[in-house]
Amino acid sequence: MRITQGTFSYLPDFTYEQIREQVQYCLDNDWPVSIEYTDDPHPRNVYWEMWGLPMFEAKDAAAVMLEVNGCRKAHPHLYVRISGYDRRLGRQTTAISFLVQRPPHEPGFRLARQEGADRQIRYTTLSYATDRPSGERYGPDRT
Amino acid sequence: MSEAPVTDADLVVDLDAAIRETPVNEALDELERDLIGLAPVKQRVREIAGLLMLGKLRERAGLQAERPTLHMSFTGQPGTGKTTVAMRMAKILHLLGYVRKGHLVVATRDDLVGQYVGHTAPKTKEVVKRAMGGVLFIDEAYYLYRPENERDYGQEAIEMLLQVMENHRDDLVVILAGYGDRMETFFRSNPGFHSRIAHHLEFPNYSPDELMTIAEGFVRQQEYSFDDASRAAFSEYIARRITQPHFANARSVRNAIDRAKLRQASRLLKQGGQVPVSELRRLDAADIRQSRVFREE
Numbered sequence: 001m002r003i004t005q006g007t008f009s010y011l012p013d014f015t016y017e018q019i020r021e022q023v024q025y026c027l028d029n030d031w032p033v034s035i036e037y038t039d040d041p042h043p044r045n046v047y048w049e050m051w052g053l054p055m056f057e058a059k060d061a062a063a064v065m066l067e068v069n070g071c072r073k074a075h076p077h078l079y080v081r082i083s084g085y086d087r088r089l090g091r092q093t094t095a096i097s098f099l100v101q102r103p104p105h106e107p108g109f110r111l112a113r114q115e116g117a118d119r120q121i122r123y124t125t126l127s128y129a130t131d132r133p134s135g136e137r138y139g140p141d142r143t
Numbered sequence: 144m145s146e147a148p149v150t151d152a153d154l155v156v157d158l159d160a161a162i163r164e165t166p167v168n169e170a171l172d173e174l175e176r177d178l179i180g181l182a183p184v185k186q187r188v189r190e191i192a193g194l195l196m197l198g199k200l201r202e203r204a205g206l207q208a209e210r211p212t213l214h215m216s217f218t219g220q221p222g223t224g225k226t227t228v229a230m231r232m233a234k235i236l237h238l239l240g241y242v243r244k245g246h247l248v249v250a251t252r253d254d255l256v257g258q259y260v261g262h263t264a265p266k267t268k269e270v271v272k273r274a275m276g277g278v279l280f281i282d283e284a285y286y287l288y289r290p291e292n293e294r295d296y297g298q299e300a301i302e303m304l305l306q307v308m309e310n311h312r313d314d315l316v317v318i319l320a321g322y323g324d325r326m327e328t329f330f331r332s333n334p335g336f337h338s339r340i341a342h343h344l345e346f347p348n349y350s351p352d353e354l355m356t357i358a359e360g361f362v363r364q365q366e367y368s369f370d371d372a373s374r375a376a377f378s379e380y381i382a383r384r385i386t387q388p389h390f391a392n393a394r395s396v397r398n399a400i401d402r403a404k405l406r407q408a409s410r411l412l413k414q415g416g417q418v419p420v421s422e423l424r425r426l427d428a429a430d431i432r433q434s435r436v437f438r439e440e
Contacts, residue, residue: 055272057269057272057273058272058273058275059244059246059273059275059276059277060243060244060275060276060277060314061276062243062275062276062311062313062314062315063271063272063273063275063276063314066272066275067272
């Protein structure tokens with residue numbers, strides 16, 4: 001199941017050049033860019049691992065792409081996203097966040113039902129990937 | 144310049160129009176106007192700009208136009224305008240489209256070399272990342288190399304820089320700067336740098352007349368003025384100062400004026416009473432002649 005999260009998620013995956021241009025757009029707007037990765041793609045998991053600090057001083061997308069490539073190389077089977085933070089007073093929020101890498105095989109989510117009192121049902125989603133411990137969820141042998 | 148591609152080899156390229164309309168003219172004229180002296184440097188900058196402009200024309204005409212190596216070295220005595228020219232250079236390269244942003248990042252050994260094992264690479268990388276899309280200006284580059292200590296981390300920074308200069312040629316331009324003779328030894332012991340640098344620019348010392356013009360410029364810029372006596376005093380000051388050790392060209396001139404301003408302020412305050420506004424501008428000959436330079440006989 002292809003995960004759709006963040007900006008552009010219904011578009012085909014971006015090429016290197018397209019990512020570079022999006023990053024440059026962020027930098028031109030003075031949004032510091034940060035790179036994050038995770039092996040737990042649950043939509044409510046907002047705390048992904050940081051790949052280095054946000055790049056407050058980068059002016060050109062080439063610097064960010066250097067790190068994007070570094071992160072993809074170190075974690076070739078995980079989700080990697082780029083986010084740009086708009087720090088202007090009155091906004092102060094993530095302005096853009098998009099996936100730049102996804103695992104080759106995404107097992108998707110299971111819907112779990114919990115019976116409560118008075119025949120109430122509570123629903124939740126669980127990622128099949130997170131059945132395994134962290135570090136063993138995605139990889140060449142998990143296809 | 145029209146953006147239409149000119150592909151036919153028989154087509155004529157209008158050089159005059161290209162020269163007239165290139166955005167870099169203004170920057171070059173500014174360089175000519177704002178910087179005093181430095182004739183050989185200006186000449187070289189013009190030549191480089193010309194080469195790059197022609198490269199762009201060739202590209203548009205469909206000829207092979209490989210991106211030339213743009214890394215440079217600026218050598219010269221202190222205070223000869225290396226940083227200032229580097230800033231202009233960044234702007235010129237940006238106008239010609241050879242760097243994407245055109246900002247200048249100044250770094251010295253402290254910014255590049257770490258203090259313990261494994262500290263240098265991230266530090267250098269950080270600076271390089273900051274400079275991407277612009278120009279990385281490494282002041283006093285020879286401090287990176289300390290031959291007396293073979294475990295010095297400077298070597299690591301040098302290796303990273305060499306790699307960046309090769310692999311990220313499209314992303315940033317590196318300018319190494321420093322005093323002439325020490326840069327010479329630096330290049331001799333690091334031949335990798337020498338071969339990766341396309342342009343070696345030598346900054347000559349200023350002549351006393353040029354220094355005087357620079358001084359007049361500083362004074363005017365800060366809304367002070369010389370009178371005839373103080374002008375004579377200052378030109379005498381320059382003549383004496385040049386022969387003394389630690390003379391740093393334009394920087395020494397600026398410092399001398401700053402000290403003269405200091406003496407002027409204390410002179411006026413001591414004098415008290417009512418003074419015309421013109422007195423607040425005027426530097427007196429005494430303000431200059433009190434300098435240490437005149438005392439040493």
